[in-house]
Amino acid sequence: MLAGGLTDLAALAEVADRFADRPGGRRARRVFGLADPGAQSPPESHLRVRLILAGLPRPVTQHPVRLSSGLVLHPDLAWPEFRVAVEYDGQWHADPDQLHRDRRRLNQMVAAGWLVLHVTSRRLRGDFPAVLREVRTALASRGWRR
Template structure:
């Protein structure tokens, strides 16, 4: 059996500057190239056991940024718990004052702002998880957010509040992705429609203010996944009436079903079938659900991932035809 890799206790589960670890005698340059460590950026390394998610990317970016940098937009949304907001390979979005004089670099998208953003209070927020799903985080009394507390390049991270992160996301990202992230913030109760209205009004005169209000107007916390958000927004932009997410349909048996999208006035529903719907047990439940809805007098259309991305015009025609057949008049 090969020997187990040796890791100094000070670097276990940590993200650190390689040059500092060498200077402090914790590792040699040769050891840095071993399987125990993952090189994330120039001179930035991590314990290879850490999960490769966006939280890890944020911790790595922090060691290359000035102390006044704030994680923002989709990166902040991720750290608040919207896991689909960003992945390990996505850019880390940061906000810095203009005086910081730092430019974007591979893997880090820098945004500047004259006034200081609103930040998360000290000690909050989920962070990178280890392989056994335990959070690697500072205690609430230890200071703000993520702490990489070794002597080999210690840094503390701060990130935007959920409402501010929603505004930044709406301004910086393409609309479909932005709406899905704002949906996630709403669905998790991290923001309310009133919060979005307030942050939109507060930033109305800033560049992107009109775009943010438009994205917020399309958001809906009832969405269960980013593809459902994508489908809903595309249908609305295609000129169809706005559907209700997760509308409760109570059957005679007392069972309540909640289709992904529904137009209750016309008794038309749309179900999004992702890749996991190919599972045999899920397919059985889907067909039973479909029978219940049809038996209750509803027209139900199914949209697969492939059709959403490759044949959306056909999907829109079918939904439009179903609504017209059930009494919708534009």
């Protein structure tokens, strides 16, 4: 709804405030506070929310990274101040042509000074504690302090 322009964060906050004293009002405020119009898929949102709830700083969705060539890339999740990005790789990333594009993009991001982690659907479902450790370690290696 956010990405489609059907509502915005201010409208969600207004609804949460209006119903704060009703059953579910506090939960609505918390859930609406996790919403992000830049999310491009439910699993990407799932990953982002789980990282935030685990205590990591809120990432920027689809942050523009301008390369020296002028090309602009938009990683799924980014912490620009630390130059750390996370890409969510669903099933379609297994296609040989898509894999080729993904690897070229990875090389371009790394050449621009970014540390890029990839999270697959399998790892999001079954290995999230390790994913969390990897992202936390990447951020810490770039200067993030809790």
